[in-house]
Amino acid sequence: MTAMNMVQALNSAMDVMLERDPTVLIFGEDVGYFGGVFRCTAGLQQKHGKRRVFDAPIAEGGIVAAAIGMGAYGLRPVVEIQFADYILPAFDQLVSEASRLRYRSAGEFWAPITVRAPCGGGIHGGQTHSQSPEAIFTHISGLKTVMPSNPYDAKGLLIAAIEDNDPVVFLEPKRLYNGPFDGHHDRPLQSWSAHPAGEVPDDYYRIELGQAAIVRPGAQVTVLTYGTMVHVCLATVDACGIDAEIIDLRTLFPLDIDTITASLRKTGRCVIAHEASRASGLGAELAAQLQQRCFYSLEAPIERVTGWDTPYPHAFEWQYFPGPGRVERALKRVMEA
DSSP states (O other): OEEOOHHHHHHHHHHHHHHHOTTEEEEETTOSSSOOTTSTTTTHHHHHOTTTEEEOOSOHHHHHHHHHHHHHTTOEEEEEOSSGGGOGGGHHIIIIIGGGHHHHTTTSOOOOOEEEEEESSSSOOGGGSOOOOHHHHHTSTTOEEEOOSSHHHHHHHHHHHHHOSSOEEEEEEGGGTTOOBOSSSSOBOSOOTTSTTOEEOSSOOOOOTTOOEEEEOOSSEEEEEOTHHHHHHHHHHHHHTOOEEEEEOOEEESOOHHHHHHHHHHHSOEEEEEEEESTTOHHHHHHHHHHHHHGGGOSSOOEEEEEOSSOOOSTTHHHHSOOHHHHHHHHHHHHHO
């Protein structure tokens, strides 16, 4: 076990898979010699060679299209889109080709590709470098969508994504790359979810896709969240003294609906927190499913704490970001209802 931040854990996952599986390739913008804009692929080209780890033109549609072709003929490409904000030029390839290839070919071909992309705010990137587009992909049948919140999960989930025979959109909260932070300032939080020191095995392991994690057991209210907001919710609950059960979704689609509903049937109250904007966000889908499945267990309306329905502002980043104050107010509303 080694203490790793998320960048190091992701790098370790790709390193392990390049060594373990000769069909794995890594490519994207600046991922080769430079090692990626966030250094997630640093050293991989030097270790595994330019035929396994290489740079691609600034053409997201072409990157994903090439990956689909490679996947259909036996390779397992892992591609990086430099920022999730720029994944939209590849959206048609993901939706019209990758997600439907197994279905339309009656299982003759599939697209075992992993598309990595840094997402979310916290680095003062403004409206074109801070978006959280995860809900777009959860709407697409045939795609799996993943967002880790800590180094241990990041490595295990990325390995599982690379080994999966379906296309996986793997979103990485860049605010967590070098350690977790609270909701207002760049102060490191003290918790790395279930693995406080960021201890990560050096060798191969996997965390199955589609399984949520209960990162804090509780009895009074269920908090459903993922990514950066896991740490904001942990800090909030610790400060306000509410006995909340915090669930890190980890895989956003397919959802681990059994874990979620079991928790809500126990607590009777629910707060959903995500950094992405509110309208048609993943929180809306979660609330709809829980209302349908757990209606007679609910003691209060389900609360959502989200980003605002505006472009991500550069100058007012912390006003946009759903920090501890907003989470605490939501928790108190459901407890007082």
